[in-house]
Amino acid sequence: MNKNVIDISSEKLEKSTEILRALAHPIRLAVVELLSTNKAMSVTEIYTALSIEQAVASHHLRILKDRGVVSLSREGSNSFYSLKNSIFTQILELMYKLTA
Amino acid sequence: MNKNVIDISSEKLEKSTEILRALAHPIRLAVVELLSTNKAMSVTEIYTALSIEQAVASHHLRILKDRGVVSLSREGSNSFYSLKNSIFTQILELMYKLTA
């Protein structure tokens, strides 16, 4: 019960680490920024806005989706991605405050 | 000037990514948690609290120091580490809110 002893393999820590790893990439952080100002965006809109290859965007979007950062809804041939929780926007803001 | 076009190699994004990578490890996140409740801790106190090897602790503390997450002050044979900015505590809190 000692507050000063931490179980580094606790669920909470593992899960937090996984999410931070998901965010810890310029492309993926840029996606979070895009989706913070735009409710939803298609893959094309995203890879165009970031000037990256489509396959690269798709790859990173999958990582963000797998880790629960974004959600996906399909409309015809388009996939629309959006932020799953506004906490991600808050994290981005804290990071920007830190690097300002 | 289009808000919807982001330079993924901007200083801001690179720096943020670097910091997030620093945090994205169970041991390092646990260190942030420790230092959120304790103003300063020695390497011994830290590796004891986390039940890890001393060398492993030192290695991770260096990463945290290099990325500006913690700062170091020496007192005799001990090195005392402390959080450099309370924003790191806020990020931890957001993460824990997310994984609750």
Place this chain on the structure above:
DNA sequence: TTTTTATATAAAAATATTAGAAAAAAGATG
């Protein structure tokens, strides 16, 4: 249908990160 557009997946190559061991500093202490 065929073609085009949008998105996803897979394999390979290039890089980066990690744990763990061992050695090397840097101070204290006798």
Place this chain on the structure above:
DNA sequence: CATCTTTTTTCTAATATTTTTATATAAAAA
């Protein structure tokens, strides 16, 4: 000084991540 403690650095092998290239799938348009 010699030695003990505490901390840092360096090395290596194992893993993981990122990028690139190539290919697949699926819907929409022609």
